[in-house]
Each structure stands twice: as structure tokens, then as C-alpha cells.
Amino acid sequence: MIGAKPARKRPSKLLDNLVYGLVWLACLAPLVWLAWRGFTGDLGANPIETLIRQLGVWGLRLLLVGLAITPLARILRMPRLVRFRRTVGLFAFSYIVLHLFSYVGVDLFFDLGQLWKDILKRPFITLGMGAFLLLIPLAVTSTNGWVIRMGRATWQRLHWLIYLIVPLGVAHYYLLVKADHRPPLIYAAVFAVLMSWRIWDRVKRT
Numbered sequence: 182m183i184g185a186k187p188a189r190k191r192p193s194k195l196l197d198n199l200v201y202g203l204v205w206l207a208c209l210a211p212l213v214w215l216a217w218r219g220f221t222g223d224l225g226a227n228p229i230e231t232l233i234r235q236l237g238v239w240g241l242r243l244l245l246v247g248l249a250i251t252p253l254a255r256i257l258r259m260p261r262l263v264r265f266r267r268t269v270g271l272f273a274f275s276y277i278v279l280h281l282f283s284y285v286g287v288d289l290f291f292d293l294g295q296l297w298k299d300i301l302k303r304p305f306i307t308l309g310m311g312a313f314l315l316l317i318p319l320a321v322t323s324t325n326g327w328v329i330r331m332g333r334a335t336w337q338r339l340h341w342l343i344y345l346i347v348p349l350g351v352a353h354y355y356l357l358v359k360a361d362h363r364p365p366l367i368y369a370a371v372f373a374v375l376m377s378w379r380i381w382d383r384v385k386r387t
């Protein structure tokens with residue numbers, strides 16, 4: 182048809198798989214690096230604290246990367262980027278599960294009574310636990326089967342929980358640092374930018 186836009190060429194399956202592989206590698210790299218540092222005794226004077234902290238910070242970073250994918254896909258006009266959201270989100274969840282397990286297992290020796298006391302007495306643990314509990318339904322319903330079962334609109338509404346989880350994670354971080362509050366404030370600023378883009382995009386479309 183004259184005047185019709187030429188159809189965009191779909192990337193080959195090989196290229197698709199290659200990009201997928203690279204995303205997996207990028208998400209796994211911090212864990213492999215951390216394991217290597219643990220193996221070579223390079224985790225510093227307090228290896229357990231370093232392990233817990235690094236897993237937590239990578240969990241938070243990946244949550245933010247997941248939130249950045251939609252704006253990036255739109256700005257760069259690369260809609261196919263959106264399919265990496267699930268992979269990045271599940272990696273974020275995995276880092277946070279490991280973060281929780283290294284705290285409960287390695288630091289508390291699975292003393293669940295102590296964990297419960299911490300949840301009640303230490304506000305940063307209360308917030309972290311809140312964020313973790315809210316992440317569980319998102320991880321469980323991340324498959325296509327759940328999108329179909331719940332209907333896209335309900336599924337999407339459930340996944341808006343991420344807009345609560347990330348600030349809870351940032352507040353958890355802010356409360357636990359004693360001296361330099363700049364790192365959690367930087368994460369808060371990144372979250373604010375990503376949310377502002379979403380609000381601006383919504384207003385523009387209405």
C-alpha cells in the first residue's frame with residue numbers, strides 16, 4: 182500500500198536469545214562476584230555484614246532497574262525491552278530472598294524468635310520485612326499463566342504494589358545507616374525521577 186509505514190524488522194531469534202543471555206549474565210554478575218569475594222576471603226573485616234548489605238543493595242538496585250525499563254523502552258522507542266522486566270524483577274526478588282536468608286540464617290542462626298523481636302523492635306527490619314512480604318505476591322504471579330488467570334487489569338493493579346515496595350526498601354536503608362545518609366537519598370531520588378516520569382506520561386496521555 183502506498184504511504185504505508187514499512188513494517189519494523191523483527192530481530193532474529195539468535196539476537197533475541199543473545200540479548201536475553203546478556204541480561205541474565207548482568208543480573209547474575211554481582212552474585213558471582215560476591216561469591217568469589219567470599220571464596221577468596223575478600224569480604225572485609227565483617228564478611229557477614231558485607232554479604233547481607235551487598236545482597237540488599239543489589240536487590241534494591243535491580244528493583245529500580247525493573248522500574249526504569251518502561252520509561253527507557255518508551256524514550257528509546259524500543260518496546261521489546263519491556264519483556265526483560267520479569268527477569269530483572271525475579272532477580273531482584275532472588276537477591277532479597279538471599280539477603281533475608283543470610284540475615285536469618287547466617288546472622289541469627291535461624292533463631293526465629295529473635296527475628297520476630299527484631300521485626301517488633303527495630304523499625305528498619307519492620308520496613309524491610311513489610312517490603313519483602315509485599316514482593317511475594319508479585320513474584321508468585323509473575324508468570325503468563327497468572328496474567329491470564331487474573332486478567333491483565335487486575336494483574337497490573339496488583340503489580341502497582343512495586344510503587345510501595347521500593348520506597349519501603351529505601352526507608353529500610355535510610356533508617357539503618359548511621360552516618361552518611363547520601364546513598365539511600367540517591368536511591369530515593371532515582372525512584373522520584375522514575376515516578377515523576379510515570380505521572381507525566383499518564384497526564385500526557387489523558
Ligand code: HEM
Nearest residue numbers: 230234237238240241277281284309310312313350354357
Ligand atoms: C524489599 C526488601 C528489602 C530491600 C530492598 C533491602 C535493602 C537493603 C539495603 C539497601 C541495605 C543496606 C546496604 C548497604 O548498607 O549498603 C540493607 C541492609 C540490611 N537489611 Fe535489608 N532489604 C530488604 C529486606 C530486608 C529484610 C526482610 C530483612 C530482615 C528481616 C533485612 C535485613 C537487613 C539487615 C540486617 C541489613 C544490614 C544492617 C546492618 O548491617 O546494620 N532486609 N537492606
